[in-house]
Amino acid sequence: MAELIGQQLKDPLMAKVTAIIEPSINALGFELVRVSMTGRDHNILQIMADRPDAKGNINVTECAEISRTVSALLDVEDPISGAYHLEVSSPGIDRPLTRAPHFDVWKGFEAKVELVMAVNGRRRFSGLLDGVEDNAVALIVDGERVLLPLADVAKAKLVLTDELIAHVTGERRNDENAE
Structure with a gap:
């Protein structure tokens, strides 16, 4: 775990x-x-x-x-x-991201990340998740890929978007149909 x-x-x-x-x-x-x-x-x-x-x-x-x-x-x-x-x-659809694997599981979805220590003069970032790399969250912000140290993440969560809702509700329907 x-x-x-x-x-x-x-x-x-x-x-x-x-x-x-x-x-x-x-x-x-x-x-x-x-x-x-x-x-x-x-x-x-x-x-x-x-x-x-x-x-x-x-x-x-x-x-x-x-x-x-x-x-x-x-x-x-x-x-x-x-x-x-x-x-x-339950954490709900716009769930908090509280473990390193969460950033990989939700790769491609929009997230907000707040840091304890600033990176490039910023503490708050919003963009598309691009997984975890070298103990850092990879995030696409304004077309650029930034790495945010996992150790400095104060909080992170998914942003409620139509894509996220469709993905989550689609998974639920597929899980229910499989039973």
């Missing part, structure tokens, strides 16, 4: 939660996509999970199974002080 990249591992609490829950999510046959804590007055711990091959979203029953497993682990380990709500979901 490829290592998570991005901002969530720079937060010690989210790194700890990831270490606690990821092995069990993997054992259930899923891949952890993202762990984040949101909210000020009412904390929400958001867990995103998907199929390892990223083909088709997980369903409500699978989210409930992950939720029960994660909830039990967090009750035992108790890494989060105070009250919070647990939310388990």
Whole structure:
């Protein structure tokens, strides 16, 4: 399983939660996509999970199974002080890209990438994914290919486009027809 990249591992609490829950999510046959804590007055711990091959979203029953497993682990380990709500979901069509292989899987689709450290004087890039090369995300920006170091990626996500929607919904239809 490829290592998570991005901002969530720079937060010690989210790194700890990831270490606690990821092995069990993997054992259930899923891949952890993202762990984040949101909210000020009412904390929400958001867990995103998907199929390892990223083909088709997980369903409500699978989210409930992950939720029960994660909830039990967090009750035992108790890494989060105070009250919070647990939310388990699929990453959706315009999903975050949180592992190096995601940039290869979604090659040819539009993405936004935000860096911790600037490259060519910029921290935010938008363009077509061209895979991973030498520990860097290859992105076609304004007709030029740029390499963005994976270690400097703060966050990255697919951009919702007609092409992406057609691709994802076409895959789902093909998967359903195969059953």
